[in-house]
Amino acid sequence: MNCEICEQIKNKKGVLYQDKNITAMLAPKPTAAGHVYIVPKKHVTILEQIPDKIIGEMFAKANKISMACFESLGVQGTNLLIQNGLPAGQHHNHCILHVIPRRENDGLNLAWQPKQINEEEMSTAEIKIKENTSQVGVFEKEKQKPIKIKEPEEIKDKEKEEDYRLKERIP
């Protein structure tokens, strides 16, 4: 497999952070100073192929790194960006969540012009989208955590507490 991102995860060049599922690295060819890639450690091409838990973690880490950009680089803004698929400008075959530090008048072109879309087209899009949202908010189940067995001490204490309350209530 030929993947520059996987390669960089392996050789650790520019790696700023990593844990079990995620790596954050300085972009080798940044669009702005401090441009960071947050990527799943496991090779995944498209956003939708990333497990729910991991995409959630990626956003949380991206937010922390965004804070670090404000604090350590003294920038005035940050963008979080996913270019998902070729028409969206995705360059690597490894899905990337970009954190891009922004400075006033930095000349970056990360904005868009609104399109004139008629009411009918809007409604069509609305209907089509709504037909497909039944599973949104239903997340992949994580492995169950081992159930914490209560120490006998704790139970005793609770019982005592209940007894105590019971006594209070009984005249």
Add this chain to the structure above:
Amino acid sequence: MEGITPEQLAQIQQQCIFCQIASGKVASKKIYEDEKVVAVLDINPANPGHLLVITKKHYFVMPQMPDDEVEHVGKIAKQLSQVLLKALKLEGTTVFIANGVAAGQKAQHFMMHIIPRKEGDEVGIQVQPKQISETDYDKIYQALSQGIKKNLGDITGLEKKSEEKTEEKESKEKISEEETEEKEIEDAEIVKEDAEESKPKIVIDERKKKEKKKTEKKEKEKKKKNKDKEGASLDDIAKVLGA
């Protein structure tokens, strides 16, 4: 949000159009809602189906949000992107968040854009790579490392080696399993052909046809599997990127 009294917050929420949209006091084309966020169609869309995901609580920027809400926003981004791909038969989506005016933020309320993308749609949003000198790279690396340590703790490279090895082994085992299966099918077909005792040339042609059919069938099955599982043709989207 530090230094803001509850009264001030109430006032901000009353004046914030996105708080009003989130609470339903201002009408919108709502696509999705849960306890943390609402997703609506953007009234100034970059493309038809352009979605805004808005938090129900008023945050000006993402760094003010607690982790659980940020994680939720990430999961919703994935799912709504998938919905758009399927519903509008797209080849891609752009997920975009701006923190601060310098980043292009226009509203006073946190939001995430999910923009449907098609080839040649002229949306813009270009991440132009720039060359950076080694010294600048190192300087930025040092500065950012400090900030990240402060915000995320020093956990670079602490992952357990043993875990990685097991994962690798598992995937290798899977591959070899698939290979054996394929070989078994092939062997079975050769036996069948021998039994038929056809003329050699025809056998070859037949075999070629069979092989072609087999690969076609396999691909179809693969596609179907993916469609069942993922909805949109993620495989195709991934394929054009050379996955």
